[in-house]
Amino acid sequence: MSYAYLFKYIIIGDTGVGKSCLLLQFTDKRFQPVHDLTIGVEFGARMINIDGKQIKLQIWDTAGQESFRSITRSYYRGAAGALLVYDITRRETFNHLASWLEDARQHANPNMTIMLIGNKSDLTHRRAVTTEEGEQFAKEHGLVFLETSAKTAHNVEEAFINTARKIYEKIEQGVFDVSNESYGIKVGYGAGGAGQTVRPGELPAAKSSSCC
């Protein structure tokens, strides 16, 4: 399938907050409470549509454990968007947000769009962090905020798509030099103009022949 843009995302946050479940809910539209914990990083992709433009999201789901941090940092490289996730039922995952944010600011590109996500909103009876606290933190740090449930799919589409919309707006405003890949954005052939489309599986040589 052709696309106008490709955005690279990264999902970060403490282990167990539901990062992998969010990704699976977004890419496969299902909730799988029992799966293997993430070691290193996992990968997912999905096509979305914004203003009639096809945008491909390439999403990296990282392991949250402290001891993997130095490795995880190498995955920040060239991400256009980040989902910073905490678990509304475990306050410590909220308390760690500042250190995650610092990590992201240090190792990602400064224009990376960060969405703060309070996950497991279905577990209202066990809530340990109020919605207001989440909103407050987001406001203080200039983030977009949503509460989601990977289980019921509540707000999951919105989390990924609103982030893409933000990035798209920045492109429109000329914040990014889209030819510079370190912003985590690639321009596809469906962007109009070139009139060329790329199909998965097409040989790289053929791709490059139509290169700018």
Add this chain to the structure above:
Amino acid sequence: MKGAQRGPILRTQEGQEAACLCNDEESCEASDSSYSYVQPDAAASNSSHAAGAVPQAQARWPGVPPPRDIDVTDSDDEDGAGAACPSDDGFSDIGQPGDTEVVYVREAVAVWPTRSERIVGRLSLIRQHRVLFLSWLPYAPGALAPDGVFTPTPADTPPVSPARDRTAYAIHPLPLSEVRALRRHTPALGGQHVVLVLASGLTLPPLTFSSGGVKVFFAALKQHVLLARSAGEPDTYLVNDTADPLQRSLTSLELSDVLIGAPPPGASATFAPPAGLMWGGEGEAGSRGWQLADLLGDSVARVRSFARETTSSLLAASALLPPQETCGAGSAALRNGHAEAAELPTTTAPAGPGELGAFELVAPAAAPGGGDGPRGAPPPPPLSLEEWGSFLTSEGRVRGERALRQRVHESGVEPAARREVWKFLLGFYPMDSSATERAALLASKRAEYGRLKEQWRSISKAQAARFSKWRDRRSRVDRDVRRTDRAQPYFAGEGNRNVRTLRSVLLTYSLYNFDLSYCQGMSDLAAPLLFVMRDEAEAFWCFAALMDRLEANFHTDCTGMQAQLAGLAALVRLLDPQLTAFLARREATTFYFCYRWLLIHFKREFAFDEVLRLWEALWAAALTPHLHIYMAAAVLVTHRRAIMAADLDFDGLLRFCIERAGHMDLAHIMRTAAQLCRLAGRAGEDALAASGLPP
């Protein structure tokens, strides 16, 4: 997505996250004690210590039953019922995997090390993937329990052959193509015997059929290989040696090539048996404790070092090549910011031997190393319980450790034998320990485990409330055991007891090795151990032994993993300068994309039972203690063309590596890794050592 790739995922009721595995901390602790380790005194009797053990659900084929008590009352006559063919055998209980079949068994075939000593064993022919193997295994000089635990015969029962170590005479599954000829002798007195002459010229000790059965043996052989009676010596049968070479079986050609066809120049003298060296005589051979595997191993080692020399010159030559511009298509794509590199053409054919770049010329020659069967010939069947017994002396010490490690590397271990053999491979049991020493060791380790576990089980609620470090640690373990191998029936389902046992093992370890604590990845390493051991304390000590090797992988400063990754980089630099140049241009020489492979030894890349097979080969360390790094190099090198042609950047490489999971041919990668290891030889081990890995 990982979860999607690894088969059925079991649903639990809710994605609930409780602080403990049970909703109620109290009941959790209570039930914990109800399935605690077996009491130390029960451990002493080897039959009961598997208390609660469930028959291995995964066992693909139950082992050959251990030999019955040595029964040499020869009742059957010539061509009698002792022999078995697939159709009319008395051994239908020998379950086999699809492609492996025991086609002939004869009990009580003896070797006579001297005129007055006799070692009795079982002769069998095993067919696997159309290749015929012959094996003669002496009966274990004691009792071998169904889980592989060995109990020596009490000292007051004199063994049949007191002076000699029977393990030295075992013929571990040997492809018939390595047998040049069979000679039958019918002495005027005593039983008929058969002598095997190997392709190398070596003669094995005569196998005596004291109650007849030679004809049936030959008849069984003839069903599977060509036997030609020698014109000059009517009692000699040449294997597969027909006048017309075209009629030779392909397998035979492939295998004999290896042993006869390619001796190192000038080394031929060492290939022939030293003059006068003949098995079974009163001569030196027996008293010096020669072992067939050692003898074979030596000649193989010579071929190997020959291959290595050839190789190093080739490597040198390849290093002299200018680091070529990568394929034209690749460098064009490099300038193309639009290419989504990770989308490799899915049609890329799996790389054949020709993909091996600079060293493709020598790859076939590296085959004689024995570890990986030449040119796709199948390795012998996995190590069975019966064969395991043949590695044990009358006291139950392992004899022929090198041959054992080679066997495990080559063929793996039958599920039924894993529980015992793994404890040796991991180093929990010393190879030279006697069965009695092991029983004592196990009993004391069981007790020690009990004490260690009690340390955290005795933490009261009130104490835990004031002990945030502990609560933290516990909740991390809780969270992770619920996400470890739950698709395996053994760990599946809500409230699974084995999941709780895994939790106990990990919590106990986090106290035993308090400084290291619990880190993600450990649950992946511990789960297969528990699955195989079916016993909490044994799983714990095996895990502790494994962590002795892998501990550095989990150091928070990452030095251990950095050393592994640097080792991989050094190996790839040595073996494939062109790929290294490519990765350098892509700023991907950190090899972070191989992180998961090296951290948990490909646990996530293969199916559960394949992981068992792989790990036992890694622990056998027959070629190198770092086989997993050669494995990683093998995967990259196998796909080098595709990687360079698609001009993968770091993300592309990462995605490529993640997506190998579930799509790799374990046997092929192990073979390639072994080839690379031989190819790199000393230089490879040096490169790894220079990267900070222990030798």
